[in-house]
Amino acid sequence: MFELLATEGRARCGRLTTPHGVIETPIFMPVGTQGTVKGVSPEELRGLRAQIILGNTYHLFVRPGLDVMRHFGGLHRFMAWDGPILTDSGGFQVFSLAKLRRITEEGVHFQNHLDGTPTFIGPETSMDIQETLGSDIAMVFDECPPFPCERDYAARSLALTLRWAARCKLWQESRPRPPLVFGIVQGSSYADLRAESAQALVEIGFDGYAVGGVSVGEPEPEMMAAIEHSVPFLPSDRPRYAMGLGTPPQMLEMIARGIDMFDCVLPTRIARNGTAFTAAGTLNLKNSGFALDPGPIEDGCQCPACRTFTRGYLRHLIKAEEILGLRLVTLHNLHFYLTLMEKTRHHIQVGTFDEFRRAFVAGYQVHKTKF
Amino acid sequence: MFELLATEGRARCGRLTTPHGVIETPIFMPVGTQGTVKGVSPEELRGLRAQIILGNTYHLFVRPGLDVMRHFGGLHRFMAWDGPILTDSGGFQVFSLAKLRRITEEGVHFQNHLDGTPTFIGPETSMDIQETLGSDIAMVFDECPPFPCERDYAARSLALTLRWAARCKLWQESRPRPPLVFGIVQGSSYADLRAESAQALVEIGFDGYAVGGVSVGEPEPEMMAAIEHSVPFLPSDRPRYAMGLGTPPQMLEMIARGIDMFDCVLPTRIARNGTAFTAAGTLNLKNSGFALDPGPIEDGCQCPACRTFTRGYLRHLIKAEEILGLRLVTLHNLHFYLTLMEKTRHHIQVGTFDEFRRAFVAGYQVHKTKF
Numbered sequence: 001m002f003e004l005l006a007t008e009g010r011a012r013c014g015r016l017t018t019p020h021g022v023i024e025t026p027i028f029m030p031v032g033t034q035g036t037v038k039g040v041s042p043e044e045l046r047g048l049r050a051q052i053i054l055g056n057t058y059h060l061f062v063r064p065g066l067d068v069m070r071h072f073g074g075l076h077r078f079m080a081w082d083g084p085i086l087t088d089s090g091g092f093q094v095f096s097l098a099k100l101r102r103i104t105e106e107g108v109h110f111q112n113h114l115d116g117t118p119t120f121i122g123p124e125t126s127m128d129i130q131e132t133l134g135s136d137i138a139m140v141f142d143e144c145p146p147f148p149c150e151r152d153y154a155a156r157s158l159a160l161t162l163r164w165a166a167r168c169k170l171w172q173e174s175r176p177r178p179p180l181v182f183g184i185v186q187g188s189s190y191a192d193l194r195a196e197s198a199q200a201l202v203e204i205g206f207d208g209y210a211v212g213g214v215s216v217g218e219p220e221p222e223m224m225a226a227i228e229h230s231v232p233f234l235p236s237d238r239p240r241y242a243m244g245l246g247t248p249p250q251m252l253e254m255i256a257r258g259i260d261m262f263d264c265v266l267p268t269r270i271a272r273n274g275t276a277f278t279a280a281g282t283l284n285l286k287n288s289g290f291a292l293d294p295g296p297i298e299d300g301c302q303c304p305a306c307r308t309f310t311r312g313y314l315r316h317l318i319k320a321e322e323i324l325g326l327r328l329v330t331l332h333n334l335h336f337y338l339t340l341m342e343k344t345r346h347h348i349q350v351g352t353f354d355e356f357r358r359a360f361v362a363g364y365q366v367h368k369t370k371f
Numbered sequence: 372m373f374e375l376l377a378t379e380g381r382a383r384c385g386r387l388t389t390p391h392g393v394i395e396t397p398i399f400m401p402v403g404t405q406g407t408v409k410g411v412s413p414e415e416l417r418g419l420r421a422q423i424i425l426g427n428t429y430h431l432f433v434r435p436g437l438d439v440m441r442h443f444g445g446l447h448r449f450m451a452w453d454g455p456i457l458t459d460s461g462g463f464q465v466f467s468l469a470k471l472r473r474i475t476e477e478g479v480h481f482q483n484h485l486d487g488t489p490t491f492i493g494p495e496t497s498m499d500i501q502e503t504l505g506s507d508i509a510m511v512f513d514e515c516p517p518f519p520c521e522r523d524y525a526a527r528s529l530a531l532t533l534r535w536a537a538r539c540k541l542w543q544e545s546r547p548r549p550p551l552v553f554g555i556v557q558g559s560s561y562a563d564l565r566a567e568s569a570q571a572l573v574e575i576g577f578d579g580y581a582v583g584g585v586s587v588g589e590p591e592p593e594m595m596a597a598i599e600h601s602v603p604f605l606p607s608d609r610p611r612y613a614m615g616l617g618t619p620p621q622m623l624e625m626i627a628r629g630i631d632m633f634d635c636v637l638p639t640r641i642a643r644n645g646t647a648f649t650a651a652g653t654l655n656l657k658n659s660g661f662a663l664d665p666g667p668i669e670d671g672c673q674c675p676a677c678r679t680f681t682r683g684y685l686r687h688l689i690k691a692e693e694i695l696g697l698r699l700v701t702l703h704n705l706h707f708y709l710t711l712m713e714k715t716r717h718h719i720q721v722g723t724f725d726e727f728r729r730a731f732v733a734g735y736q737v738h739k740t741k742f
Contacts, residue, residue: 035687039694042679064662064687071663072683080679291435292442308413308451312443316406316435323410323694 001180001207002239006349010231010258013348016208016239018084018136018180020076023051025239025260026344028251028337029086031268034059035079038268039323039330042081047304048335049342052084052136054263058093061121061129062112074134086263087135088243089126089184092212095144103143105160123167130179138179139210139243140168147188147213148222154188161186162200169204180207182241188213189222191229198233208261209234210241216250216264224253231258248277248340249364252357255344262341267333272326274318277336281365283311285329290315303335304328372551372578373610377720381602381629384719387579387610389455389507389551391447394422396610396631397715399622399708400457402639405430406450409639410694410701413452418675419706420713423455423507425634429464432492432500433483445505457634458506459614460497460555463583466515474514476531494538501550509550510581510614511539518559518584519593525559532557533571540575551578553612559584560593562600569604579632580605581612587621587635595624602629619648619711620735623728626715633712638704643697645689648707652736654682656700661686674706675699 006013014025030037030045033056037045045053055075072078075085091108094101098110098119107122121129126141142161145153165183172178183201187193201209214226223246234240241261242254251262267277274285278298283290285297296306297314305314305328317325340360347353377384385396401408401416404427408416416424426446443449446456465472469481469490478493492500497512513532516524536554543549554572558564572580585597598613605611612632613625622633638648645656649669654661656668667677668685676685676699688696711731718724 034691034693035684036693036695039698041675041695041698043675063691064683068662068683068687072665072681078681078684078687080684291439294443304412304414310443310449312435312439313406313449313451316439316449320405320434322405322407323698324407324412327410327412327694327698 002237004236008348008351008353009256011255011344011348011353012236012258012260013345014239014260018052020082020084020136021051023084024345026251026255026341026348027051027261028341029054029261029263030334030337031056031263031265032079032081033265034063035075037334038272039327040268040334042079044304044331045081045334046083048331048338050083050334050338052086053081055085055087055133055135056090056093057087057126057129057133058090058097058121060133061090062114062119066129066132069132074132076134084136085134086137087130087133087139089139089141090121090129091126091139091142092144092244094121103160105163107141107164108143123164124171127168127171127181131175135179137208138181140165140181140183140206142184142186142212144213145186145188147215147218149188151188151190151193154186154190154193158186158193158197162197165201165206166204169206182206182208182210182239184210184212184243185230185234186213187229189225191225194226194229195233198230202233202235206238208239208241210243211259212243215244216246216266220250220253223250224257227254227257227259234258248337249361251337251340252344252360255348256354256357264337267337268330271329271333274315274325274329276329277333279360279363285311285315285318287315297329297332298336301332301335303332305332373608375607379719379722379724380627382626382715382719382724383607383629383631384716385610385631389423390548391453391455391507392422394455395716397622397626397712397719398422398632399712400425400632400634401705401708402427402634402636403450403452404636405434406446408705409643410698411639411705413450415675415702416452416705417454419702419709421454421705421709423457424452426456426458426504426506427461427464428458428497428500428504429461429468429492431504432461433485433490437500437503440503445503447505455507456505457508458501458504458510460510460512461492461500462497462510462513463515463615465492474531476534478512478535479514494535495542498539498542498552502546506550508579509552511536511552511554511577513555513557513583515584516557516559518586518589520559522559522561522564525557525561525564529557529564529568533568533575536572536577537575540577553577553579553581553610555581555583555614556601556605557584558600560596562596565597565600566604569601573604573606577609579610579612581614582630583614585613586615587617587637591621591624594621595628598625598628598630605629619708620732622708622711623715623731626719627725627728635708638708639701642700642704645686645696645700647700648704650731650734656682656686656689658686668700668703669707672703672706674703676703
């Protein structure tokens with residue numbers, strides 16, 4: 001199911017087989033929250049060589065809802081994407097978007113953020129929804145405490161999440177053709193809780209393990225600590241996934257610490273604000289210095305934006321709030337993330353990843369505009 | 372320059388040669404107001420077999436401005452569209468968008484709608500701007516009175532517009548490699564003023580003639596009257612262009628009255644609101660009746676939306692305000708307009724246009740939702 005092809009230090013290059021095909025790791029998964037990667041067609045995703053995308057269970061459960069999903073035979077056919085799909089469990093959104101939450105042993109009662117409909121999601125519900133979506137990789141339903149949080153809360157939350165994880169495993173065992181199911185290591189910023197969480201999950205036994213509970217807005221040392229406190233307790237023959245992370249240099253640093261899979265809204269979200277990723281850092285294309293710039297976003301880039309359009313034109317589109325502007329920067333940013341993972345896989349296979357990582361991180365400065 | 376290939380009644384099929392290539396008429400020109408057809412890439416426009424697009428002089432003059440346009444060598448290179456471009460004169464926008472207008476014999480003083488900068492555009496300025504944009508077909512600068520309007524105002528406005536038209540013609544004659552220049556018949560709802568306007572413009576002598584001053588929101592009888600009062604006075608060896616018009620059946624009715632060219636924001640604008648054109652009328656894809664609909668927007672349609680996506684999925688995207696939804700409906704609507712013109716050209720050439728028009732108009736009901 002997960003085959004290790006090469007390693008360099010803790011960095012790994014592998015292959016994960018899912019019901020809808022094989023993916024190569026390290027991998028970045030574009031986020032398709034509401035049944036579409038924002039602004040991008042499935043055909044364009046294939047053109048970018050995306051191998052797997054992420055769908056958000058909570059959003060799709062709330063809208064269009066399971067009746068629609070069932071009717072269309074799942075998310076793959078609904079959105080015309082025939083490659084692998086990983087779905088989150090909805091846990092994070094229940095805790096970040098929904099209103100009037102009440103957490104019980106059974107699961108979470110809440111009102112959805114769209115129209116306030118009273119709703120319940122527990123571990124089995126979440127797995128059922130993910131099965132209806134036709135997910136290739138389903139995530140266990142977890143409680144998501146704020147980060148950082150008090151140790152007591154973190155410990156209690158972790159215990160509940162572990163009991164829920166065991167129920168997700170039972171659910172998987174009850175199914176004739178279940179998806180892969182990944183456990184999620186919690187434990188906030190507490191090394192011993194991370195270790196306890198990882199060990200308990202491994203004892204239950206999952207097809208892969210995620211490190212959860214750290215968002216891309218947290219300080220980098222916290223992020224790396226969460227990875228370092230979790231990975232050593234995870235088996236080498238299962239993929240490891242850093243949920244919701246991170247910037248390009250952060251991904252390389254996490255790969256160096258043994259992570260194989262990433263998803264993050266950054267490349268699509270900041271594109272819609274006119275910010276593009278390059279090896280030298282992010283460019284705010286709204287900057288007036290780009291008005292007459294005849295070059296592409298990044299020299300040598302082979303993405304659909306850089307092959308045809310100038311920074312000057314993209315700046316105009318973004319200033320004029322034209323949809324084509326955010327489309328093109330989104331394609332560039334996804335291409336940047338996806339090719340960074342392609343290069344990473346290559347470097348791990350030939351044993352030059354450490355050098356590649358150091359040079360990349362040194363050359364990259366977030367939020368410094370370059371001309 | 373304009374070659375008539377076939378006629379059927381007053382309907383014509385022809386070929387117009389422009390600096391950036393030959394276009395076949397009757398033709399629909401997608402509107403690219405700010406240097407992009409909203410939501411659509413140049414590559415997609417080529418895929419839709421668009422032959423010529425429209426650029427808005429006023430908008431591009433205000434933003435990104437002529438310095439940027441000059442720097443990038445004109446609109447074609449700026450937006451990466453190498454086919455023909457028709458630009459309007461800016462007159463309509465000066466009268467509909469700009470503030471604090473003062474009309475003089477020389478031209479119009481106004482404050483632009485973006486930042487209030489005091490600006491002047493007269494006939495020569497408009498032609499200069501259109502030349503800087505690299506327009507293939509430039510329109511004369513006209514005063515645009517409201518429609519309908521008092522006869523006195525219409526007559527005075529028309530007289531001014533004719534003096535401005537003569538100055539545009541002089542401008543064209545002063546240029547070594549001028550664009551084609553089209554005159555614009557005004558005269559509001561007054562048959563004698565339309566006739567006077569058309570005859571005076573023909574006396575000046577232009578490369579084509581537009582019927583102006585009627586917007587797509589006006590009652591259809593007014594629209595057809597404006598066409599019928601103008602076309603008989605226009606020479607058969609020049610193309611005729613109905614500015615800013617119309618719905619699909621209206622285009623066929625105008626073609627039957629001798630019109631060759633159209634531009635209209637309808638297909639792109641209503642797409643962004645989730646409304647799609649079909650031969651049976653418009654569909655509001657937000658309608659809950661489409662939630663489980665597994666069919667394409669229109670059976671047999673070969674557009675990028677209909678080839679891959681269901682009405683149910685499109686409805687979800689539009690309800691969720693996802694960009695891909697408006698992109699796909701925009702592509703469908705442009706495809707609908709462009710293929711309607713392809714079919715029309717075919718039917719005129721084989722002599723079945725009148726039958727085609729009658730059947731199409733009979734089958735089409737605007738704003739009736741069909742299931």
